[in-house]
Structures are given as structure tokens and as C-alpha cells.
Amino acid sequence: MRLPLLALLAKEPAHGYELKSLLEQTFGQAYPSPNIGQVYVTLQRLERDGLVRSQDVVQAARPNKRVYELTPTGRDALAAWVEEPSDGPRIRDDFFMKLALSPLTGATDQMALINRQRRHYLGLMRGLSRLAAGADRGNPISKLLIEGAMLHLQADLDWLERCQEELV
Amino acid sequence: MIGQARPLAAGQARPLAASAAGTALLRVAGLTKVFRGDGGAVHAVRGVDLSVARGEFVAVTGPSGSGKSTLLHLVGGLESPSSGEIWLGGKRVDGLSQARWAVLRRRQIGFVFQFFNLVSNMTVADNVELPALMSGATRRQARARREELLAELGLTSKAGAAPGRLSGGEQQRVALARALANRPSLLLADEPTGNLDSSNSGDVLRLLTRVHDQGQAILLVTHEARAACMADRVISLFDGMVVDDAVVFPPLPSSTTAASVLRLGGDHGAGRSSLDPC
Numbered sequence: 001m002r003l004p005l006l007a008l009l010a011k012e013p014a015h016g017y018e019l020k021s022l023l024e025q026t027f028g029q030a031y032p033s034p035n036i037g038q039v040y041v042t043l044q045r046l047e048r049d050g051l052v053r054s055q056d057v058v059q060a061a062r063p064n065k066r067v068y069e070l071t072p073t074g075r076d077a078l079a080a081w082v083e084e085p086s087d088g089p090r091i092r093d094d095f096f097m098k099l100a101l102s103p104l105t106g107a108t109d110q111m112a113l114i115n116r117q118r119r120h121y122l123g124l125m126r127g128l129s130r131l132a133a134g135a136d137r138g139n140p141i142s143k144l145l146i147e148g149a150m151l152h153l154q155a156d157l158d159w160l161e162r163c164q165e166e167l168v
Numbered sequence: 169m170i171g172q173a174r175p176l177a178a179g180q181a182r183p184l185a186a187s188a189a190g191t192a193l194l195r196v197a198g199l200t201k202v203f204r205g206d207g208g209a210v211h212a213v214r215g216v217d218l219s220v221a222r223g224e225f226v227a228v229t230g231p232s233g234s235g236k237s238t239l240l241h242l243v244g245g246l247e248s249p250s251s252g253e254i255w256l257g258g259k260r261v262d263g264l265s266q267a268r269w270a271v272l273r274r275r276q277i278g279f280v281f282q283f284f285n286l287v288s289n290m291t292v293a294d295n296v297e298l299p300a301l302m303s304g305a306t307r308r309q310a311r312a313r314r315e316e317l318l319a320e321l322g323l324t325s326k327a328g329a330a331p332g333r334l335s336g337g338e339q340q341r342v343a344l345a346r347a348l349a350n351r352p353s354l355l356l357a358d359e360p361t362g363n364l365d366s367s368n369s370g371d372v373l374r375l376l377t378r379v380h381d382q383g384q385a386i387l388l389v390t391h392e393a394r395a396a397c398m399a400d401r402v403i404s405l406f407d408g409m410v411v412d413d414a415v416v417f418p419p420l421p422s423s424t425t426a427a428s429v430l431r432l433g434g435d436h437g438a439g440r441s442s443l444d445p446c
Contacts, residue, residue, distance in 0.1 A: 029425060030425060030426040030427060031425055031426075031427040032425050032427065032428070111411060115404070115411065115412040115414070118404065118412065118414075119402075119412075119414045119416070119417075121393065122393060122396060122397045122402055122414075122416050123397070123416055123417050123418050123419055124418075124419060124424060124429050125393045125394060125396075125397040126397040126398070126416055126418035127418040127419045127424030127429075128424060128426060128429060129373075129394065129397060129398065130418065130424075131424060131425070131426065132370070133370075133374060142426070145426040145427065145430075146426040147366065148426065148430065149426035149427075149429040149430050150393075150394055152429070152430060153393060153429060154392065154393050154394065157393045161230075161231045164231075164406060164411075165231065168406075
């Protein structure tokens with residue numbers, strides 16, 4: 001969560017709860033909702049590494065709140081992150097190991113493995129369809145991430161078909 | 169003889185499939201289809217058994233060439249099987265003449281295809297009214313049903329348009345309205361989203377789910393998991409045979425997020441999303 005937090009702080013300083021609700025607003029249900037404890041722990045680590053700094057703001061009749069802002073080093077780290085190309089998701093190698101090694105383990109046949117995996121993917125796809133049709137319909141960022149996940153799942157299913165054609 | 173079962177002649181066995189077909193809307197047993205051409209025989213469907221209960225939504229999926237479209241064409245009487253049985257609504261239909269099949273398709277089976285197959289020189293309204301008129305409804309009945317369907321599918325404003333002026337998604341919705349015009353007991357859909365973009369596919373799938381929720385039985389052939397996963401049950405075909413027949417269980421709503429799917433077994437160690445604590 002380090003870099004998303006830096007990105008949210010790029011515009012203006014904010015405190016922990018503001019950052020948590022900004023993350024939720026931006027990503028909807030596409031990501032699991034961040035826990036406030038995780039947000040604070042990450043901010044402390046960012047401060048330790050010199051990427052953000054903080055100061056207490058005194059509030060009348062309420063506890064002080066700690067407001068975070070980017071340091072120049074933080075701004076550089078953010079710029080470097082934005083500029084570098086990102087790795088794509090990799091092949092589902094745990095499943096592939098099971099499939100490739102199943103003639104040796106003799107535990108189950110490859111068709112059964114492929115069928116089980118396909119059922120699992122179809123279930124996930126259905127979960128995503130519900131998500132897409134539900135609360136997140138109006139959130140374009142969330143919609144795009146859900147669509148990305150669906151396209152990846154379709155690719156995984158197409159690849160299962162290839163495994164089936166070659167191995168079974 | 170009315171209201172009384174005809175006694176079986178001595179030594180005559182009651183056909184086995186008849187009792188099972190009593191509960192299922194559609195039952196297919198030992199179905200095969202061999203195409204014979206210059207290049208020899210192609211065994212497109214090789215001994216398929218399947219059933220669809222009343223109101224059930226079943227998807228058939230598999231790679232291209234696995235026989236899924238042929239299977240759907242057999243079930244809809246567009247091709248005749250080389251062997252095997254097809255039972256629809258408790259009646260054996262695989263041996264029917266083309267004329268009897270045509271009547272059956274008008275009354276009991278709705279069809280949706282990948283390429284819409286609308287009549288291009290008729291309006292949307294006339295396309296949707298046509299099946300009702302052909303099966304003997306009055307003009308008034310046909311119009312009432314058409315108005316109901318177009319409203320249901322969000323197409324009322326397109327009633328007077330020619331199909332060619334509509335987007336692909338709209339044309340497929342018209343095709344769906346036409347397929348449902350005679351309240352078929354079974355809707356057959358052959359790659360209905362195969363020619364649509366992502367957003368129009370989503371619309372058509374939502375409508376299919378809605379008509380299923382209203383009690384419509386659907387047999388859907390698709391290679392798209394996004395479409396298949398909407399069904400109650402997914403049958404996987406491979407090389408003309410059923411290799412899996414499974415109920416789709418979605419994960420618990422709270423446990424699926426797009427992020428959790430994207431990092432599913434991703435790169436080890438780094439198999440976490442950008443929003444995970446670090």
C-alpha cells in the first residue's frame with residue numbers, strides 16, 4: 001500500500017482516516033477495504049524511510065490528529081514508480097506444478113485436476129459478475145479492475161483448454 | 169383412451185427414458201452426430217447424455233470443434249442425430265419430420281444466435297410479432313406481447329426502427345424478445361454474446377439472467393466463461409463428449425474482489441495486491 005498512499009498524498013497533506021476513505025472511494029469493492037491499522041503502520045514505515053513527514057495538528061475538544069505530507073524523496077519515489085513499466089500477472093504456477101507432476105504423484109488424474117480448477121475459476125467468475133452488477137456499477141475504476149480480473153480468468157480458462165488438448 | 173394409461177402389451181418394455189424424461193424438461197441420451205464428407209467421417213457429437221430441468225439454466229462450454237454448437241442444433245432440430253434420443257417435455261422428438269420440428273420450435277423452443285438473424289426489411293416490432301402471428305395469435309395478442317417484451321428488454325423506443333439501424337447489443341435484445349414471444353419452455357442460445365463488445369455482452373447476460381429468474385429454462389452454448397458462469401450448471405464438452413457437469417458455486421460475496429482474483433496464485437511471495445500492508 002506504500003505507493004498508493006504516496007500517490008494520495010501527492011495532491012495535499014492528509015491524515016490516516018482521510019487516506020483510508022480516499023482509497024475506498026477510488027477503488028470501491030475492487031480491493032478489500034484497507035484496515036485503518038494497516039494504513040497507520042504503512043505511514044509510520046514511510047516516515048521511517050524518509051518518504052513522508054508528519055506533524056500533530058491541535059484540535060479543540062478532540063485528540064490531536066497527525067497530518068502526513070510527502071517529502072522530496074517521497075515525491076521522487078512516486079515519480080519513479082509511475083514511470084517504470086509494471087510486471088504482468090504470471091501464470092498460475094502452483095496449479096501448473098500439480099498438473100505437470102501428477103503422473104509422478106499418481107494422486108489424481110489430469111482431467112480431474114483440470115475440471116476442479118475450471119469449476120473454481122467459474123465460481124470466481126460468477127463472484128466477479130455479481131460484483132460488477134452490484135454496488136460497484138457506478139465506479140469506473142472498480143469496474144475496470146473487475147473487467148481486468150475477468151479477462152485474466154478467461155485467459156486462464158482458455159489455457160486450461162490447451163492443457164486438456166495437449167495432455168489428456 | 170382419455171385419462172387412463174394405455175396398458176402395455178405383454179412382453180413390451182416401457183421405454184426407459186420415458187420415466188426419467190417425465191421430470192426433466194429436456195433429456196438427451198446417447199446422442200451422436202457423424203458428418204460424412206469428402207475427407208471422411210467427422211464424429212462431432214459422441215454419446216452425449218444431459219438433462220435440463222424445468223426453469224433450469226444450463227451452459228455448455230468447450231473449445232471450438234468440441235461439438236457444442238452441433239449439440240445445440242440437434243436439440244433444436246436444426247440437425248438430425250445419427251443415433252440417440254432427445255426427449256422434450258416428456259415426448260420423444262428425435263425422429264420428428266422437419267415440419268413437426270418447425271411447429272415444435274414455434275411453440276416450445278426459442279432460439280438466439282450469434283449473428284441475431286433478424287429479418288432486415290421488417291421493423292423491430294414486426295420481427296418480434298412474427299412468431300406469435302405464425303403460431304396463430306391474433307394481431308392484437310401479438311402486439312400486446314410485443315409491447316410487453318420490448319418494454320421488458322428496454323427497447324420500446326426502437327419498435328419502429330429497422331434492425332440494421334440498431335447496435336449489435338440492441339439487435340441481440342430484439343432477437344431475445346423474438347425468441348421469447350411464444351413463451352417457449354426452453355430457450356436455446358448459441359454464442360449470444362460472441363459478436364458483442366464487453367458492455368453489450370454484459371447487458372445481454374443480465375437479461376438472460378433476468379428471464380431465467382422469471383422461470384425460463386435456458387440451454388446456452390458459449391466459449392465465454394463470463395456467460396457460462398451465469399448458469400446454474402456448466403457442462404464441459406471435449407471432443408464431442410461430456411467431460412464435466414458441475415454446479416457453479418460462487419465464492420462467498422465478501423471473499424471475491426477483483427484484486428483477490430488478479431493475485432490468485434500469482435508470483436510467489438509477491439502474490440499480494442498493491443493495497444496490502446507492506
